[in-house]
Amino acid sequence: MSAVSIGHVLVSDVAPGSVLRLGDEILAIDGARLAEWTVGLPGGQKTTAGDTLTYLVERGGETLSLRVTLRHFPILAAMRGWWPMMLVAALLLATSVTVFWARPRDPAAHATLLTSAIGILAIVGAGFFPLMAVDLVAGDQFWRHLTGQVAFAMLWGAVLHFAIVFPATTVTRGQRWLIAAGYAGPAALFGLLWLASLVVLSEPLERLHVLVVPVLPALFCYPPLIATVLVRKYLRLPGEPTRRPIVWLLAALIGSVVAYFAVWVVPVIATGRPLVPYEMQALPYMAVPIAMSAAVLRYRALNIEVAVSRTVVYGALTIGAVGVYVGVISAWSALFGPVTNVWWQAVVVAGIAVLSQPVRRRLQALINRRLYGERDDPYRMVSALASRLENTPTASTMLPEIVATVAAALRLPYMAIEIQARGRSETAASVGTPTGELHRMPLTFHGERVGNLVVVGRRSSQRELTRPDRIALAEVARHAGAAVYTARLTRDLRRSRDRLVRAREMERRRILHELHDGVGPTLAAVALGLDVSRRTVGDTSPTGELLGRLRDELQAAIVEIRRLAHGLRPPVLDRIGLIPAIREYAGALASRTAGSESSADGVTIVLEVPSSMPKLPAPVDVAAYRIICEALTNVTRHAAASSCAVRLWVDDDLHIEVVDDGVGLPAVVNGGVGLSSMRERATELGGECLVEAENKGGTRVFATLPLPKEGG
Structure with missing residues (x-):
């Protein structure tokens, strides 16, 4: 029925029928003056319910001697009044036991279990059993209360313990020392505060106020220390998913401490009374066990998603x-x-x-x-997927869009689509890293299995997908089958086209070699034989004139064969390579245009090419050479340009850009043979060629030639 204030022992609550009044200052009990308690240790001879003691109190400036009969402590009423503290303890205990039961070897589980155990000790010792004035001079309840208050201080050490070990799976030797120091810290701080009170404070009751609240120094020192540990851990952890739980812990800790200070600590210091009764002071700290549970769940360190x-x-x-x-x-x-x-x-x-x-x-x-994610609303997820696919420019990007959208919607760490053809499967698109057991769901189209939907559960140890996840993925699989079938047809068509182009190029090279090594030398030998025969019969004889005409026709045929052979594949590519061949052609054009009627100084051609080029397939380097030569020819013939830039670069594809500063394209482009030829060469390889007018004048030719992909 009384409480210790700074320098006074005041009555803060009275039972019905008691002779004491709220606000009475208790000076002595049965002759033992409270201001002289330092003569001996607190406590004394044990009292029981029914004993009558003499209280010396000061009321309104008057000193009164009152006979007070002790009663049994109302335990049930106290538990009802302090239900917020019991609720926090129950919540913390339920969470910590569940976590420890799921992963008994996890350091975070040990920390939460210790936190709940210390919290229960604090509540039983000093929670809903307040310190009574009689406890200072009789019995041993003072030490029970002091033990509970020390446990409250140690509770901050347990929270620091959790902050140090989360989310690690093992504890290092250095961390063990830090944890031990964290538990010893509140006692050391309290010892320093007690020594300081002996020097600074002269009144025994003022020192008593320091003694009964050992949690006070920890309350000021540990929250910023724990926040510092969490902030350092936040800065060191990679990636947002691993950092977010740290933010939750910080928010819960800072919010709880700020609320406690704003509602209870600061008002008591300023006015002597809190804004809300003391019984409610545990409510702000309900956020701490909830944040710990949410952090463990979000990091997926423990296997208890549903419970937490x-x-x-x-x-x-x-x-x-x-x-x-x-x-x-x-x-x-x-x-x-x-x-x-x-x-x-x-x-x-x-x-x-x-x-x-x-x-x-x-x-x-x-x-x-x-x-x-959206596993409880699969139709919303499918609707979002359909919207993404509507804006997909090409069929080749459909499957990556599907896996990216579904994995993000369901919060899956890994998802992939396998295409099945000719008895084997290959991964067509994937997102994330497979860190657990793979789960496959069939993808069908018109009754034919065209592939598999491959996912990894949110927990690495998850052997089966949950029922809501299976329902959501089944809905996705039902709609994704058509996209996979389309992607498979597109892939097969591209591979067939690539094979045809390669086969055609190989046949062209074979014919080129036959013409160059077989037909060419044979015709040259025939031409030499005709020259010998003509000289034998005489140049002016009818037979000699006939042999002369045959030789001229044969020479013309040889020239035509050389022209056809050059059209099959430019020999310069085999002789010096793509980049030197382009330099040679550009140099020849530039020198040819110098001194011409259209430009006295000629056309300056600048080449920007990578220092090293990968070996290109024969169809690609032929198409690149032809496109660049045709574009440069158009510049010198029609653009009236003074400069031209040729750029080549390679990433997944080969990119070509030819830009000039000429007159640009006419208002109506008829599309000559050269422009059509460039587009056809790019299209037959699965690429594209764009010819457009520049904003500041001139023309830009941009071509993309796909390079063979692995497994293509």
């Missing part, structure tokens, strides 16, 4: 309900006086219970969406 998800939902719902209850009761008490009628309190509780049901459903849906 429900803990988060009902913990947040409880905090909200308690907040509404406290707010309504406080507002009513401020406007119309204290609510003493139990029926009015029951009405408020019933109203909150009715309103909490739709809130719970909405909160559960929100948390499930954050944790599991």
